[in-house]
Amino acid sequence: MENILKDIALKLKNSDNIYILSHQNPDGDTMGSAFSLYYSLRQLGKNAKVLCTDEVPKKFQNFKSGYEDLDFEPELIVSVDIAATQLLGVKLEQYKDKIDICIDHHRTNGIEATLKYVDVNAAATCEIMYQLLVEMNINFTKQIADCVYTGMCTDTGCFKFSNVTSKTLRIAADLIDLGCDYAEINRLLFDTKTKGRLEMEKQVLENMEFYCNNKVALIVISQEMLKKTGIDSAEIDGISAMPRQVEGVDIGITMREREEGGYKVSLRTNEPIDASKICQKLGGGGHIRAAGCLINRELKEAKERLLEQIIPLF
Amino acid sequence: MENILKDIALKLKNSDNIYILSHQNPDGDTMGSAFSLYYSLRQLGKNAKVLCTDEVPKKFQNFKSGYEDLDFEPELIVSVDIAATQLLGVKLEQYKDKIDICIDHHRTNGIEATLKYVDVNAAATCEIMYQLLVEMNINFTKQIADCVYTGMCTDTGCFKFSNVTSKTLRIAADLIDLGCDYAEINRLLFDTKTKGRLEMEKQVLENMEFYCNNKVALIVISQEMLKKTGIDSAEIDGISAMPRQVEGVDIGITMREREEGGYKVSLRTNEPIDASKICQKLGGGGHIRAAGCLINRELKEAKERLLEQIIPLF
Numbered sequence: 226m227e228n229i230l231k232d233i234a235l236k237l238k239n240s241d242n243i244y245i246l247s248h249q250n251p252d253g254d255t256m257g258s259a260f261s262l263y264y265s266l267r268q269l270g271k272n273a274k275v276l277c278t279d280e281v282p283k284k285f286q287n288f289k290s291g292y293e294d295l296d297f298e299p300e301l302i303v304s305v306d307i308a309a310t311q312l313l314g315v316k317l318e319q320y321k322d323k324i325d326i327c328i329d330h331h332r333t334n335g336i337e338a339t340l341k342y343v344d345v346n347a348a349a350t351c352e353i354m355y356q357l358l359v360e361m362n363i364n365f366t367k368q369i370a371d372c373v374y375t376g377m378c379t380d381t382g383c384f385k386f387s388n389v390t391s392k393t394l395r396i397a398a399d400l401i402d403l404g405c406d407y408a409e410i411n412r413l414l415f416d417t418k419t420k421g422r423l424e425m426e427k428q429v430l431e432n433m434e435f436y437c438n439n440k441v442a443l444i445v446i447s448q449e450m451l452k453k454t455g456i457d458s459a460e461i462d463g464i465s466a467m468p469r470q471v472e473g474v475d476i477g478i479t480m481r482e483r484e485e486g487g488y489k490v491s492l493r494t495n496e497p498i499d500a501s502k503i504c505q506k507l508g509g510g511g512h513i514r515a516a517g518c519l520i521n522r523e524l525k526e527a528k529e530r531l532l533e534q535i536i537p538l539f
Numbered sequence: 540m541e542n543i544l545k546d547i548a549l550k551l552k553n554s555d556n557i558y559i560l561s562h563q564n565p566d567g568d569t570m571g572s573a574f575s576l577y578y579s580l581r582q583l584g585k586n587a588k589v590l591c592t593d594e595v596p597k598k599f600q601n602f603k604s605g606y607e608d609l610d611f612e613p614e615l616i617v618s619v620d621i622a623a624t625q626l627l628g629v630k631l632e633q634y635k636d637k638i639d640i641c642i643d644h645h646r647t648n649g650i651e652a653t654l655k656y657v658d659v660n661a662a663a664t665c666e667i668m669y670q671l672l673v674e675m676n677i678n679f680t681k682q683i684a685d686c687v688y689t690g691m692c693t694d695t696g697c698f699k700f701s702n703v704t705s706k707t708l709r710i711a712a713d714l715i716d717l718g719c720d721y722a723e724i725n726r727l728l729f730d731t732k733t734k735g736r737l738e739m740e741k742q743v744l745e746n747m748e749f750y751c752n753n754k755v756a757l758i759v760i761s762q763e764m765l766k767k768t769g770i771d772s773a774e775i776d777g778i779s780a781m782p783r784q785v786e787g788v789d790i791g792i793t794m795r796e797r798e799e800g801g802y803k804v805s806l807r808t809n810e811p812i813d814a815s816k817i818c819q820k821l822g823g824g825g826h827i828r829a830a831g832c833l834i835n836r837e838l839k840e841a842k843e844r845l846l847e848q849i850i851p852l853f
């Protein structure tokens with residue numbers, strides 16, 4: 226593994242025109258990885274470009290200060306934090322068979338690339354990026370440190386989740402020593418809510434349903450609520466965490482109405498309940514503590530189908 | 540400073556009967572400091588006792604597994620995370636002039652003690668406790684590591700606040716390597732809410748008031764709401780954070796009705812607004828980003844008095 230990282234560092238140093246691909250619906254980890262690599266390559270005098278099917282979200286706009294949108298043909302294409310080519314999205318689909326270097330931390334990574342570094346023990350792709358940039362002898366400016374820190378705190382819920390390791394925290398400590406603006410980044414990402422999100426939280430709290438002696442909590446997010454509050458996918462993620470956060474609840478369910486009809490179901494569970502097993506029975510899948518499925522039915526029937534799988538567990 | 544910590548380590552090693560005082564309305568830092576010291580002293584074969592005016596809160600109950608409530612007279616009294624003797628509470632008031640060792644991180648510490656170690660740059664008293672226990676050559680069991688970690692994540696909002704330093708994160712990394720149950724501790728402290736708290740959040744969201752072009756958000760917590768939801772002081776703290784979390788808000792105000800009448804006002808501000816300056820004008824005080832005061836008036840008048848100080852700022 227160590228050798229592959231060295232090979233990637235060498236390949237990047239020996240190339241002059243580099244495209245960096247990030248995944249659609251971009252989060253802090255794919256954006257932080259892409260922009261930290263961009264600024265590092267620019268430091269080495271290379272042409273580099275960050276590509277994404279979607280716009281850079283508002284909260285990562287500061288990543289773009291100092292960004293020059295250069296026009297050039299790539300000799301090297303790098304994907305960061307992308308687990309599968311489907312996640313490239315429409316605009317980047319054209320590069321799906323042309324990825325030279327893949328850097329990621331997803332267990333399910335299925336990207337084909339000449340040089341592939343997938344560390345499933347890394348809490349974030351930015352954790353790998355830090356090691357790569359050290360290997361490349363990059364001068365960590367405040368901006369590069371900010372990008373890397375953002376990815377690391379995004380994917381760990383600000384160092385809260387079980388994917389955190391002592392290595393994660395030591396790298397974050399290094400980034401603080403390098404001058405990253407950790408307190409402000411944390412405040413923007415974890416301590417600020419839009420009015421739309423608060424409105425959604427209120428509605429969700431008013432309508433939360435409980436089953437199985439309060440061990441199961443369920444919320445429904447309708448298209449009407451989504452339109453009224455105008456919240457984005459990152460905010461919906463925070464809302465989906467709410468049912469499982471209730472004391473005593475072991476299965477938290479979020480049913481999100483789709484524009485085309487039916488419901489996108491997201492399950493979050495506590496030990497020892499396997500969320501992916503439940504979702505598999507309904508044609509979906511995922512991780513042990515978080516999984517999902519689609520149920521193409523009206524609300525009442527969709528709920529029944531779901532609860533049929535859950536009630537026997539208690 | 541280093542020398543004082545060495546002196547404290549030596550004094551503890553040379554004493555056999557030790558009382559450890561924690562502050563009233565105990566939080567994770569005073570409890571984590573007290574119990575980590577208790578188990579360390581027991582490891583050295585000493586009589587030790589953790590004292591607190593209030594009960595050990597439910598979420599720190601695991602600190603007590605293995606705790607023996609010994610009956611002995613103290614030859615040494617240590618206070619941990621206590622900034623002032625008023626915070627000892629009724630049961631521990633008797634020890635206010637008898638504190639031999641004071642370990643704390645509050646800027647305003649006013650405790651008189653023979654050996655006093657107050658590090659205002661430490662994010663938590665548990666950060667100091669870790670260094671003391673290393674100095675004492677303690678064998679960090681999982682339980683001791685859990686206690687220390689709990690204090691550190693409590694006082695930093697799970698490593699989110701600006702009081703975090705690279706030293707904080709490196710000590711937390713060491714504690715993970717020592718086997719502390721960080722993911723479960725984080726989940727219990729930062730990812731679990733009682734139904735009472737959710738009910739309070741809902742009511743607060745329904746009634747949040749905005750002033751000064753949405754730059755000021757205000758919530759009122761009535762005695763009726765407190766009684767109905769039954770939430771404790773740690774949960775009220777989470778509620779008080781809500782108004783300042785709204786995007787665009789620079790001053791978040793919580794007015795909590797007191798049982799004896801009047802309102803306990805808590806202010807949280809963003810840069811550059813000085814919360815303590817505003818509260819000082821109303822007879823209170825505190826920190827730059829978080830301060831408080833008492834207004835002994837009916838709700839309408841109390842609100843007016845407060846807003847009089849705030850409106851001219853915008």
